[in-house]
Amino acid sequence: MQYLWENIFKRLEREQNISSILAQNILFRNLSKSELRFIEKIIHIRKYRAGEYIFRQNENGVGMYIIAKGRVDITIIDDIFIDPSEEKEVVVTRLEPGDFFGELALVEDVSRRSASAVASSDTILIGFFKPDLLEILERDPGIGVKVIFRLAEVLGRRLKETTEKISQLKKEIRLLGELHEVNTSDS
Amino acid sequence: MTPEEFRKRVIKRESLIRLITLGIFVVIGLLTLLGVPGMLVSFLLAFVITYMFKPVVNALERNGTNRTAAILIPFSVVGVLLWGVYKLLLPGITESLVELQAELPKYSASLGELFETHSKTVNELLSKFGNFDVTARLTEWAKTSSSNFLTELPNFISLSLTTLLLAPFFAFFMLRDGRSITKELLQLVPNNFFELSLNLIYQINQQLGGFIRARLVESLLVGAVVWPGLYLLDVPYSLFLAIVAGLTNLIPYIGPVIGAAPGLAIGFVSGATSTVLMLIALVYVVAQILDMIFIIPLVIAKIVDLHPVTVVVVIIIGSQVMGVLGMIISIPVASILKLTFSVFYNHVVDIRG
Numbered sequence: 232m233q234y235l236w237e238n239i240f241k242r243l244e245r246e247q248n249i250s251s252i253l254a255q256n257i258l259f260r261n262l263s264k265s266e267l268r269f270i271e272k273i274i275h276i277r278k279y280r281a282g283e284y285i286f287r288q289n290e291n292g293v294g295m296y297i298i299a300k301g302r303v304d305i306t307i308i309d310d311i312f313i314d315p316s317e318e319k320e321v322v323v324t325r326l327e328p329g330d331f332f333g334e335l336a337l338v339e340d341v342s343r344r345s346a347s348a349v350a351s352s353d354t355i356l357i358g359f360f361k362p363d364l365l366e367i368l369e370r371d372p373g374i375g376v377k378v379i380f381r382l383a384e385v386l387g388r389r390l391k392e393t394t395e396k397i398s399q400l401k402k403e404i405r406l407l408g409e410l411h412e413v414n415t416s417d418s
Numbered sequence: 419m420t421p422e423e424f425r426k427r428v429i430k431r432e433s434l435i436r437l438i439t440l441g442i443f444v445v446i447g448l449l450t451l452l453g454v455p456g457m458l459v460s461f462l463l464a465f466v467i468t469y470m471f472k473p474v475v476n477a478l479e480r481n482g483t484n485r486t487a488a489i490l491i492p493f494s495v496v497g498v499l500l501w502g503v504y505k506l507l508l509p510g511i512t513e514s515l516v517e518l519q520a521e522l523p524k525y526s527a528s529l530g531e532l533f534e535t536h537s538k539t540v541n542e543l544l545s546k547f548g549n550f551d552v553t554a555r556l557t558e559w560a561k562t563s564s565s566n567f568l569t570e571l572p573n574f575i576s577l578s579l580t581t582l583l584l585a586p587f588f589a590f591f592m593l594r595d596g597r598s599i600t601k602e603l604l605q606l607v608p609n610n611f612f613e614l615s616l617n618l619i620y621q622i623n624q625q626l627g628g629f630i631r632a633r634l635v636e637s638l639l640v641g642a643v644v645w646p647g648l649y650l651l652d653v654p655y656s657l658f659l660a661i662v663a664g665l666t667n668l669i670p671y672i673g674p675v676i677g678a679a680p681g682l683a684i685g686f687v688s689g690a691t692s693t694v695l696m697l698i699a700l701v702y703v704v705a706q707i708l709d710m711i712f713i714i715p716l717v718i719a720k721i722v723d724l725h726p727v728t729v730v731v732v733i734i735i736g737s738q739v740m741g742v743l744g745m746i747i748s749i750p751v752a753s754i755l756k757l758t759f760s761v762f763y764n765h766v767v768d769i770r771g
Contacts, residue, residue, distance in 0.1 A: 275601065275616075279609060280432070282425045286613065291764065293617045360613070362620035366597075370479050 249276065249357060252299050255329060258359075258381045266374050273367060275358040279350035288347045292336035294360030298328045301354025305332060307346045325351065334385060337361055433608035440606040456581040462747065463581070464588035468596070469630040475593055489593045493586065611765075618761045622754050629722060629750050636713045637664040640674075640705045644681070647701030651694055653685050663702065667709070669745050670733050678702040722753045 253259045253267055253274070262270065276299070279285060286292055288308055296303075306320040323346060326332060336342035337360070368375035419427075451458045471492045478488035600619060607615045641664030648656035659681045666677035678699065685698045724732075729749060736748025 272598070275604065275612075277609060277612060280425060280429050282422070283429050283609060285609070291614075291617075293613050358612075360616055362616060365620075369476050372480060 249274075249299055252297060252329060252357065256297055256331060257385060258331075258334075258378055261377045261381060262374065266371075266377075269371060269374060270367070273359075273363045275360070275363075277356045277358055279354045279356065281350055281352045281354075283350050285348040285350060285356065286333070286344050288344055290344050292333055292342045292344045293362070294336050294358060294364075295331055295334040296348070297331040297357040297359070298326055299355040299357050300328055302327060302351045303330075303332065303354060303356075304349050304351045305346050306349060320347065334382060337364055337382060338386070433610065436606050436608045440603070443603065443606065456578075456584070459743065460581045460584040460588060462743075463585035464592055465626070466630055466634075467586060467589035468592045469627045470634065471589070471593060472627065486594060489590060493590065614761060614765050618758060621757055621761070625722075625753060625757065626750060629753070632713060633668060636709055637667050639713060640664050640667045640677070640709060643705035643708060644677075644701055647704070648681060648698065651685075651690075651697055651701070653681060653690070653698060654688060655684065659684070663705065669742060670729070670749060672745075674702065674706050722749055724749065724753055724756065728752065 250267060250271060253270060254262075259267060259270055277285075277296075279301070281301075285296060285303065288306075303326045305323045305326065307323055309319050309321045332348060333344070336344070364375065364378065367378065451461055471489070474492045475485070475488045478491055479485055483491070604612065604616060604619075641660040644663040645656055645660035648659055653659065662680055663674075663677035666673045669676065681698055681702065682695065685695055690698070722729075729752075732748045732752040733745050736744030736746075736751075738744070740747070
């Protein structure tokens with residue numbers, strides 16, 4: 232009996248946790264309480280063991296994940312080696328609760344994952360996928376438009392960050408080139 | 419065993435448990451559908467109702483109606499309409515049936531005469547191929563089928579009524595709870611197949627919805643052409659014949675022929691001239707041409723991505739396994755299987771590539 236109560240309590244706690252995570256996420260931040268309840272009925276909760284893959288690089292993807300509990304490593308295959316047997320996975324970043332990843336798949340027609348995601352500890356994820364977004368747009372376009380607007384904002388921000396990174400890299404390359412020229416003229 | 423190996427083993431075991439549980443659910447579902455009489459037809463009809471009503475329900479929900487109310491509205495409207503049609507057409511149908519009953523001896527007599535005139539020729543022709551008495555065979559078939567029909571009729575009526583009443587009941591819950599049921603079932607899918615399954619279910623839903631709605635438009639178009647055509651040619655029971663033509667049109671290839679046969683037979687026995695008979699045939703042909711020009715290339719071919727040879731083969735398999743019902747459902751089932759295989763194949767290739 233106690234086990235049953237503990238289970239119900241845990242479930243309620245998890246549900247509350249999930250609604251607060253959703254409310255804090257940039258995609259759903261503009262939504263009212265009733266709109267968030269509608270989203271809660273649509274999203275998917277998935278549990279992963281430490282070391283389990285959420286998705287692999289080059290796989291077709293259909294949506295994004297928000298971390299409710301645990302940590303996720305984003306890895307890419309380091310393919311600078313000529314021999315494929317030497318290929319190894321490199322951790323690019325480690326994501327914490329509240330972080331999200333894979334959102335590009337929500338808007339791409341055919342989306343291939345550019346990196347792998349693997350749970351680095353026992354993890355609970357909130358999954359939000361393209362069919363879910365399309366259903367929201369069909370059943371309540373008001374909510375759908377709010378979510379898409381926020382999504383566009385996120386993608387725009389990512390694009391800006393990437394552009395800034397590229398210009399930074401270009402600067403570094405130019406600097407390295409100049410240093411190389413100075414070194415060769417000195418020698 | 420290293421901790422890493424142990425973890426991998428636990429992940430594999432959990433995936434396997436999920437897969438087995440899902441498999442058990444699917445097998446129980448299939449056994450119920452195929453084992454309980456009338457259940458498969460009820461479910462198929464429920465799917466048809468669900469896909470027909472879904473755009474209306476979603477549109478009502480978009481305008482702020484609560485989901486359950488949005489489902490009840492089209493059910494109530496269609497229910498009232500059916501009741502109205504039943505009340506309006508019942509006197510006409512009763513009259514037609516009484517008329518048909520009175521005319522039946524005339525029809526059977528003319529059919530009998532026709533049979534008498536031609537049976538000798540047919541028997542002579544068939545005797546060349548062996549000992550084959552058409553008259554005896556036909557009499558025996560008529561006797562057994564009529565006695566079977568009489569003994570099976572009460573069972574058939576009660577089964578049909580149950581099937582027809584269960585279909586809207588199932589459809590109501592499919593529209594209201596379909597999403598949460600699918601979500602619960604997806605919980606059982608192992609993590610490495612989850613996104614794939616979710617996307618597959620979405621694609622199947624889109625394809626089936628489009629296919630069912632297109633087939634219904636096809637049937638309506640055929641009925642809408644046949645009814646005024648036969649009515650203008652003064653063929654009795656034109657509305658009934660149009661409904662038959664629309665419904666039989668759901669059977670691929672041979673459906674239109676089956677649908678045209680009663681119209682031509684009634685025209686023939688009611689003494690229509692050969693010109694009128696040709697015109698009756700023309701009405702059915704026009705309906706089919708319109709269907710072939712507009713619906714099939716514009717709607718169905720785009721929804722069902724199957725080669726014509728594959729279509730013929732799956733229809734033959736469908737008819738062998740489940741008869742007329744098999745012929746009707748063979749194309750959507752084949753396209754779902756094709757979609758499932760291609761999605762899983764691409765996933766495996768993705769992982770390996």
